[in-house]
Structure formats: structure tokens, C-alpha cells
Amino acid sequence: MTVPSPPQEFKLIDIREVWPGEAKDFTPWLADNLEALSDHLVIGELELDSTEVEVPGGRRLDILAKDADGRNWAVENQYGEADHDHLTRALSYAVGLECRAVIVVAESHRDEFVAVADEWNRYSEAYGSDGIRLFLVAIEAGRIGDSVPGFRFRLVAGPNEWKSVTATGPRPPSDADRDREVAQREFWTGLQKVMSSRGDLFKASTAGRGASYVAIVSKGPFCFQFWVRMNSCRVQLRIESGDGEQNDELYNSIASDRETIHNALDAKLVWENNPKVRSCRIYRVPEGACGWRSSADERDAGYVVLSDAMHRFHETFMPYIEKLV
Known part of the structure; x- marks a missing residue:
């Protein structure tokens, strides 16, 4: 009888092996991958609003995000151990920007800060939905065996409605989480059924819990995606080569023919090339597109709208992509 090997542990490594610098590498990556943070903490959808947000006093907030209800969340990052400056700044940003919650991400958090967060959340919860929740989150980099470096987020302190069952385990999904998961599935x-009826462009399997986007086809650094929200969905072309200068070149090459593309699609697109984010996006939200919370009737019609929009999107951009890849 073959004895199975014991599971290998996630061994911690220096976070700089994954992101060499906090401001230059980690914060832009996190801004571009907020779903990783929200999925690890099971806090619901977060969507990037902006980065390096100016606040009173000449300071700048690392990341401003919005949740599924459109409320602001402040995210402040720091390598090493979280200090007084970052904690107090994050709280002041959250007050000034009328945030639903603030997340302080660091490699570690002091015991006294955890105590402060617990006390803050106790008072915050007394104000109901008007209170500002405070999350202290640890970012850890590591390897399993000889794997490439990976990462995980760990909730150190948070409000009762999001607290972990154990020190390292996630909180169990709530009824709202389960309802969202079912609706998103x-x-x-x-959408996959409607797309499949028109060809094999949609190759992704059914999405799992918390999936806010699905990549349907990729070619080199280019990826076509659906990005869903509660009541809408966008079709998107994402450019991510791993190199900022190359991203700019690819994006600018396509953007130079912007008006021709708009005429071909008979629509105005959103063109995003934020130097603080490690990818570029070109997208639109088609009129009549449905979201995961839309009614069954709205989804039936919305799937057709999204399928038509993605096929036109793909057909319009592929000639440009073929020349660049």
C-alpha cells in the first residue's frame, strides 16, 4: 500500500522576493488585484476607484476602493511592522473620505494595535452601518516545497461580522455570501450557454465563489474579459505583459486608432492606462448588460447583449492584437 506524502507547508519568505518595493511594486499590484484581497478575507467585492488619493493635509491614500453597495473603502499599505503613523493616517483618511471601512496591510501588527482595532470596532459597531470598520491584515509571501513564490493575506483584527473562526482560518460564509455565490454561478x-451557442469563444469553466470576472480568451499579453457587478457587466481588453514600458507601447499602439475603433463598435470605450497599475484596460458597459443580481428576465436579455458585445469587441481588436503579438 502506498502511503500518501504529508501535505507540504507554506514556508514564509521575504516579501521582497515577490514584490521588491512596497510603493513601486506591491501597491500597484494590489490596486490591480483587489479581488485577491477580498477573496482571502471573504469581505465581498471591492473595485478599484483610484490610487494615491489626495486627502487634506497634503497626504495621499494608497488605494481607494468601492464595495458592491458603492461605499468607499480605504486601503493603506506598509512593509515591515505597522506603525502609529500608518494606522492613524489610515483612520484619518477613512474619516475624511467617508469610508465604510479601512484596511491596513502590513507584514505584521503589534499586539497593542490589535487591541486598539478591537476596541475601535466595538464602538464602530454601536453606530451600525454608519460606523467605520477597521481591518488589520498581514501580507505573507512563501513557497510550498519548490514552487514559485506565492502569497496569502491573513486577517489579524477585524469587526465581529468578519472575524475568523480561528487565528488563521477564514470566517464561515454568511447567508449573504452563499446567496451571492449562487447568483454569480x-x-x-x-452567460456561458449563450456564448457557447455562438461558437467557442467562451472557454472558461463555471466560476466559483466570489468570482467577479472571467477571462474568456488570451493571446500573449492580451486578455478578453467579462467583469460583472451586481447590476451591470463590462466587456474588457486587458493588457499585461509584466513590463510597464511594454504595456505602454502596446496600449499606445492600439489607442492611436481610437476613433476608428469607436466607429467600428459604434460606442465610446473607456481607456485606462494608469502608470501606478501594472496593466492597461480598454472596456465598455453595453446598454442592457445584466449583472449577477439582475432578475431572471433581465439576465436572459442581458446575456444576448453581452454575447453580441464581446464578439464585436473581439472581432474589432483582434486585427490589432495579431499585428502586435
Whole structure:
């Protein structure tokens, strides 16, 4: 009888092996991958609003995000151990920007800060939905065996409604989490059926819990995606080569023909090339597009709208991509 090997541990490594610098590498990556943070902490959808947000006093908030209800979340990052300056600044940003919550991400958090966060959240919860919740989150980099470096987020302190069952385990999904998961699965399954009836462009399997986007086809650094929200969905071309200068070149090459593309699609697109984010995006939200919370009737019609929009999007951009890859 073969004895199975014991599971290998996640061994911690220096975070700089994954992101050499906090401001130059980690913060832009996190801004571009907020779903990683929200999925690890099971806090619901977060969508990037902006980075390096100016606040009173000449300071700048690392990341401003919005949740599924459109409320602001402040995210402040720091390598090493979180200090008084970052904690107090993050709280002041959250007050000034009328945030629903603030997340302080660091490699570690002092015991006294955890105590402060617990006390803050106790008072915050007394104010109900008007209170500002405070999350202290540890970012850890590591390897499993000889794997490439990976990462994980760990909730160190948070409000009762998000607290972990154990020191390292996530909180169990709530009824709202389960309802969202079911609705999102139904959304992707329904959209995939409509897309599949028109060809093999949609190659992704049914999405799992918390999936806010699905990549349908990729070619080199280019990836076509659906990005769903509660009541809408966008079709998107994402450019991510791993090199900022190359991203700029690819993006600018396509953007130079922007008006021709708009005429071909008979629509105005959103063109995003934020130097603080490590990818570029070109997208639109088609009129009549449905979201995962839309009614069944709205989804039936919305799937057709999204399928038509993605096929036109793909057909319009592929000639440009073929020349660049």
C-alpha cells in the first residue's frame, strides 16, 4: 500500500522576493488585484476607484476602493511592522473620505494595535452601518516545497461580522455570501450557454465563489474579459505583459486608432492606462448588460447583449492584437 506524502507547508519568505518595493511594486499590484484581497478575507467585492488619493493635509491614500453597495473603502499599505503613523493616517483618511471601512496591510501588527482595532470596532459597531470598520491584515509571501513564490493575506483584527473562526482560518460564509455565490454561478453558467451557442469563444469553466470576472480568451499579453457587478457587466481588453514600458507601447499602439475603433463598435470605450497599475484596460458597459443580481428576465436579455458585445469587441481588436503579438 502506498502511503500518501504529508501535505507540504507554506514556508514564509521575504516579501521582497515577490514584490521588491512596497510603493513601486506591491501597491500597484494590489490596486490591480483587489479581488485577491477580498477573496482571502471573504469581505465581498471591492473595485478599484483610484490610487494615491489626495486627502487634506497634503497626504495621499494608497488605494481607494468601492464595495458592491458603492461605499468607499480605504486601503493603506506598509512593509515591515505597522506603525502609529500608518494606522492613524489610515483612520484619518477613512474619516475624511467617508469610508465604510479601512484596511491596513502590513507584514505584521503589534499586539497593542490589535487591541486598539478591537476596541475601535466595538464602538464602530454601536453606530451600525454608519460606523467605520477597521481591518488589520498581514501580507505573507512563501513557497510550498519548490514552487514559485506565492502569497496569502491573513486577517489579524477585524469587526465581529468578519472575524475568523480561528487565528488563521477564514470566517464561515454568511447567508449573504452563499446567496451571492449562487447568483454569480448562475450568472456565469447562463452567460456561458449563450456564448457557447455562438461558437467557442467562451472557454472558461463555471466560476466559483466570489468570482467577479472571467477571462474568456488570451493571446500573449492580451486578455478578453467579462467583469460583472451586481447590476451591470463590462466587456474588457486587458493588457499585461509584466513590463510597464511594454504595456505602454502596446496600449499606445492600439489607442492611436481610437476613433476608428469607436466607429467600428459604434460606442465610446473607456481607456485606462494608469502608470501606478501594472496593466492597461480598454472596456465598455453595453446598454442592457445584466449583472449577477439582475432578475431572471433581465439576465436572459442581458446575456444576448453581452454575447453580441464581446464578439464585436473581439472581432474589432483582434486585427490589432495579431499585428502586435
